[in-house]
Amino acid sequence: MSREPDTSHHAGRGHRLVAHTADCMLEAWGENRAACLAEAMAALVEVFAEVHDDAPTQRVMPLAATASADVDVLVALLEEVIYVADVFGAVPVRFHVAEAEDGGVAGDMVVVDAGDVELIGPVPKAVSYHHLDMGEHDGRWSCRAVVDV
């Protein structure tokens, strides 16, 4: 398996789920790091929930990751999705991620109660460092993470 996610056939920004025998692998890409991170978080939600924007109860929760290696920022944001699901029974439906002045990222996510989305699969519980990758290649950002469900 290559060390970089194969997203060469995708333009702009996006994400997809890829087979992994242990659990689930996600790949995301975007025109910059923030876009790529937001797509990765959306991919993680897609593992377990069918998201609709018109869910009745919506809250905005802050997002932040301090400056560190790109893969660590990726893990921090993905773990935030897992944490709000586990602790608050909340499912993020939209993400806003921006570069912060200190080299980290900041933003927020709109979340809805789990009862207001269609749960379609097991909820991820952790992010693995196995085959974890994030970086800029030919002016595009892409990432890959294996998540434990």
Add this chain to the structure above:
Amino acid sequence: MSGPPRLRAAGPDRWRIEATGAMRVPGILFASDVLLPQISDEEALDQVMNVATLPGIVEASYAMPDIHWGYGFPIGGVAATDVDGDGVVSPGGVGFDISCGVRLLLSPMGIEEIAPHIEALMDELDARIPTGLGAGAVWELADDDELTAVLRDGSRHAVARGFGVEADVARCEDSGAMPDADPAMVGERARRRGAGQLGSLGSGNHFIEVQVVEEIVDASVAESFGLRRGQVCVMIHCGSRGLGHQVCSDTVKDMQGSMRRHGIVVPDPQLACAPVRSPEGRAYLGAMAAAANYGRANRQALTAAVRRAFADTVGTDRLDLLYDVSHNLAKLEWHDVDGRRRLLCVHRKGATRAFPPEHADLPDDLRAVGQPVLVPGSMGTSSYVLVGRGAGDAFSSACHGAGRTMSRHAASRIVRGETLRHELEGRGIAVRAASARGLAEEAPMAYKDVDEVVATCERAGLAHRVARLRPVGVVKG
């Protein structure tokens, strides 16, 4: 460490990968000719070789017959390090779901007595067992101090709070609580994730099954275990929920930072590790033991809910615990290596401890017989009760299940959840599932044949078959 690993026959259903490159010991795979093609093209064997590079590893990097591709360690991997020889502990060798494990409860009733009530029983179990996201938990902890008590005392505290009987504690690995648990080493995020999930099944491959003893293979051991043909039993498979996952996640990050200081290099970041005797190693083992105790208390709280469901529908809550054993854990154990008794840190990641008869750590009333080894099959297929036997190869370890051959993603593309539900119900298995796709992801076709996995364990001398169990109802997380 890529490329096709070279397997050399080394005995009945036993294959050897010679130590090359950075490997400190060989790899040993237990697999039959039937299972081998399902294993040898996987990344799992690369992972067996990667584990063999861990500092202080002794004897071999072992792979059980149900091995499949994990992260860092393969799932179905066993590795022991010499504690007094700078051996390391690796959280990846335990896995995210610390003390994920199985317990088996035995009913005095036969299937003919339960059968008329099975739909009512399954409805009651479905109502009482929290599954999936935001479903709550059986046990609402009073406060943070009570969570600390659970982390310290495991299922003993659960029983003290009315979630079971004293006999349950005696039949739980470590008498219900790992010693040396250090709740102070469990981080704040882990505690918050665990606060509202005690007594919940979660999702993924976790389940509660009502089963019937279909076949007795070893009548003598079965009698000692209290198993008889036609008897109803309940298997609970789950772990330490979000708390255990967070402990693993936190520690992998911390150890990645400390490895350079210890002069350790690993071929996969998920193999991050620290010497057992180092502050980082001790901190992890304290947190891991606390999370394991949470896992045992979780299964104990679910047991209480199952007993209530039985009382309400079949008229008796009597369900005797045969045994509760983890298949994701690292334990400090004494083993003979190269003719010398050594203290080892034995990692079992998707592998079950299988102590032989006369082992000092077995409950008094099981010591003469050996440890029950509980092996759940894939959904809708047989599960097994084995017993630890013989020389205790692979540091007295055996398989933990059927082992995946297909990703969840692939399974859910091939099988529709509702189709599978109808198929299972057509075979007399009542299904209660949190989500249709979750059901599809656990389709039996996504797993190896558990009969072959268990037979391989027996031929390889890891454990001996006692009884085969058939499902009649499943609550799926």
